[in-house]
Amino acid sequence: MGQELSCTVRSGGKTASGKALLETSEVIFRGDFRLKIPFPSLKAVTAGDGELHLKWSQGSAVFELGAQAEKWAHKILHPKSTAEKLGIKPGLVVSAIAMGDGDFTERLHATAKSFSTARALKDSDLIFFGASKASDLARVAKLVPSLASAGALWIVYPKGRQEIKELQVFGAGKKAGLVDMKVVSFSATHTALKFVRPKDKR
DSSP: OOEEEEEEEEETTEEEEEEEEEOSSEEEEESSSEEEEEGGGEEEEEEETTEEEEEETTEEEEEEOGGGHHHHHHHHHSOOOHHHHTTOOTTOEEEEESOOSSHHHHHHHHHOSEEESSSOOTTEEEEEEEOSSGGGGGGHHHHGGGEEEEEEEEEEEETTBTTBOHHHHHHHHHHTTOEEEEEEEOSSSEEEEEEEOOGGGO
16 A cells, blocks of 8 residues: 565675565565564664665665665654544535444534535535444445545544454445545544545546
């Protein structure tokens, strides 16, 4: 879902070629060895001469990224806020269905041009739908007609629960004719999956 580059990585006395992924909250490397480095664990992040140097409590690694090294370092040191990752900005038509009445909903209401929690508004730029169990996903297809042409549907669901699993969320979006675009850690307890219409259906 994030940015991916082919590169060489040096770590723990080993060197390997493979794929590096810059995700929203971690750096991943898949090659002859594998690394998964969450941003919060990093003690030092530097870039120079086409190399990204990462140090964390359990080790260190050098990613040979060329011109992208400094860009990756900046993104790691200055990650986007959750609101930015979710595409929230002033002046949008936003619907929040089954999302409760907490701080998140209040912030959405404060920035949106039009806002509703009772029903999905026509031509919604963003629809946030809270699903706590698999049976809730039956509502997804009914929300799609309310999306603006280039609008996004975010399905927000609990992490690590048997009542609803990631594959079921992916399946509900696909069954509704959408394609998945992005995964965001919505909170300590919930994940958000972004779905949009295929380009040829907009």
